[in-house]
Amino acid sequence: MDLFVGLAGFRGKIERYRFDLLEFAVTPTLPKSKVLRGFREAKPRVVFSLRTAPSVLEGGSDAEDNVERTIRSADALAARFIVLPSGPRFTPTTRNRTRLVESAKRLAAEGRHVAWEPRGVWEEAELASWSEEAGVTVVRDLTRDDHVGGEVAYTRLLPFGTGTRLTQNGLEKLVERLEPLQEAFVIVASEGAVQARTRLREWLGAEDAEA
Helix, strand or coil: CEEEEEEECCCCCHHHCCCCEEEEECCCCCCCHHHHHHHHHHCCCCEEEEECCCHHHHCCCCHHHHHHHHHHHHHHHCCCEEEEEECCCCCCCHHHHHHHHHHHHHHCECCEEEEEEECCCCCHHHHHHHHHHHCCEECECCCCCCCCCCCEEEEEECCCCCCCECCHHHHHHHHHHHCCCCEEEEEECCECHHHHHHHHHHHHCCCCCCC
16 A cells, blocks of 8 residues: 655754655635745655645635635645645534535645544544545545545644544554555554654555655
8 A cells, every 4th residue: 555654844944854744724824826836846756735724715804815725835846735624513404514625625636635624523424425525535544534534644643632642542542444455554643753654654564765
């Protein structure tokens, strides 16, 4: 399988970034397109992704600006994924389903996929149905939750409770859920990213794609 492991943001020089995947949050402080193109040129083997503000799906006043900034930045980075997060207020309504479908259609492009990262309480059947209609990948923490549909996973590994480091048990569960897939994109939001990347590559037999 193709495995890409990385972080949500980084500090320091891009040349020193040593993971396969790098996710940027789309905010007013996101670097300009020229700088992002420089990142792309400096790290041609890194997979880049962008995470929009929840307002894109929730209809906030800054939604349009965020979408436009996202598209410009995705073009500059040749981003592989755009992640659409939604908060607990984004509930299973017809209006919200339409927003997801329309937002995904607008942000998708050749070579670029859209992922949806829901928060709150959702039934498995709802996630499967909505993601299939919108053509998006559902983002979940696969150390805790099952993968929803498709042969590609985009997962965010979050700190558990008061702990901040991934556990052996969590990584083993993750491997079980990733093994049947063709591609996996793993954002490590807790401590131990280097160790997690090493173990996942060993257990999944993935080739080293370090940039």
